[in-house]
Amino acid sequence: MREPRRIEVDGDPDVQGELQQTLLTIFCRTLDSSRLPPMTVLGMMAEALGGVYRQAATAHLTQPCPCGWRPMTEADIAALRAAVETAAKLRTSADLAWMEVVGRA
Numbered sequence: 287m288r289e290p291r292r293i294e295v296d297g298d299p300d301v302q303g304e305l306q307q308t309l310l311t312i313f314c315r316t317l318d319s320s321r322l323p324p325m326t327v328l329g330m331m332a333e334a335l336g337g338v339y340r341q342a343a344t345a346h347l348t349q350p351c352p353c354g355w356r357p358m359t360e361a362d363i364a365a366l367r368a369a370v371e372t373a374a375k376l377r378t379s380a381d382l383a384w385m386e387v388v389g390r391a
């Protein structure tokens with residue numbers, strides 16, 4: 287099995303931080319409003335991300351785009367899976383403290 291290709295995320299740490307904060311806020315608000323278990327909400331968010339990939343890939347396969355991205359579904363999905371795994375395994379106590387603040391907002 288080939289090593290999944292890495293997704294380049296070092297282009298703009300501000301964009302990465304903004305996305306993470308937005309998703310964390312959505313996660314905490316959904317936990318509060320739905321009373322669903324955390325893994326259920328995270329699973330739904332993962333399905334939503336997969337849906338965004340599918341829509342973006344379909345659009346890029348059906349019409350030319352100036353960005354030049356040519357989706358390679360199997361490799362792209364492997365790269366997304368690896369990115370989620372890498373990020374999920376990095377744990378710091380600062381992350382949990384930040385999550386509590388967002389959850390009370």
Ligand SMILES: [Zn+2]
Pocket residue numbers: 346351352353354355
């Ligand atoms: Zn594009």
